[in-house]
Amino acid sequence: DVKVTQSSRYLVKRTGEKVFLECVQDMDHENMFWYRQDPGLGLRLIYFSYDVKMKEKGDIPEGYSVSREKKERFSLILESASTNQTSMYLCASSTNLAGSTDTQYFGPGTRLTVL
Amino acid sequence: KNEVEQSPQNLTAQEGEFITINCSYSVGISALHWLQQHPGGGIVSLFMLSSGKKKHGRLIATINIQEKHSSLHITASHPRDSAVYICAVSPNDYKLSFGAGTTVTVRA
Numbered sequence: 001d002v003k004v005t006q007s008s009r010y011l012v013k014r015t016g017e018k019v020f021l022e023c024v025q026d027m028d029h030e031n032m033f034w035y036r037q038d039p040g041l042g043l044r045l046i047y048f049s050y051d052v053k054m055k056e057k058g059d060i061p062e063g064y065s066v067s068r069e070k071k072e073r074f075s076l077i078l079e080s081a082s083t084n085q086t087s088m089y090l091c092a093s094s095t096n097l098a099g100s101t102d103t104q105y106f107g108p109g110t111r112l113t114v115l
Numbered sequence: 116k117n118e119v120e121q122s123p124q125n126l127t128a129q130e131g132e133f134i135t136i137n138c139s140y141s142v143g144i145s146a147l148h149w150l151q152q153h154p155g156g157g158i159v160s161l162f163m164l165s166s167g168k169k170k171h172g173r174l175i176a177t178i179n180i181q182e183k184h185s186s187l188h189i190t191a192s193h194p195r196d197s198a199v200y201i202c203a204v205s206p207n208d209y210k211l212s213f214g215a216g217t218t219v220t221v222r223a
Contacts, residue, residue: 004157031209033210040215041215042117042201042213042214042215042216043201043203043211043213044213045210045211048209048210050209058210090157090158092158094209102163103148103160103163104148104160104211105160106150106157106158106159106160107157108156108157109156109157
């Protein structure tokens with residue numbers, strides 16, 4: 001079974017703090033994704049990575065950065081957390097099938113509260 | 116306007132009832148996904164389909180590419196089917212566009 005794990009289920013941080021959310025997958029997937037999920041808005045893509053050290057902005061990258069130094073690990077960084085970044089953050093991974101798309105496998109999510 | 120629209124937003128059913136959730140999309144796609152999210156839980160992929168119909172247990176997913184429409188049916192619904200069901204489409208690359216989700220509550 002594909003396993004995608006996230007470093008924390010719940011996190012509380014203060015405004016202005018630097019926040020790291022970590023995601024690890026064990027299926028040697030090329031693609032990894034970071035989403036945030038807010039009521040009524042669904043999932044929105046923040047960043048995705050299609051290879052080590054490669055990244056691409058999603059729909060809402062402002063206020064976030066990412067790091068992918070190893071294939072299995074994709075980190076989301078909030079340089080200076082703000083209250084409007086309070087949300088559920090979900091990581092996902094998928095294989096890289098040329099010319100098609102594959103199922104994305106999701107982690108359990110991190111519920112981040114910024115006070 | 117969102118590329119993916121789901122209806123209804125919320126649905127309550129009695130145990131045993133037949134449930135249908137609809138998804139319409141406005142872009143060309145290579146595949147459509149149905150996902151399930153239980154309260155407090157992660158997201159699980161139920162189906163990925165690009166044509167026709169797929170069945171898994173009591174769940175059936177259909178897609179009509181010409182009409183840009185898909186439906187997810189739950190037969191003989193059970194309280195454990197209570198979850199958020201999310202439709203997502205792949206517009207020909209590795210990314211997904213998601214609907215806002217349908218919250219299904221099945222009462223015993």
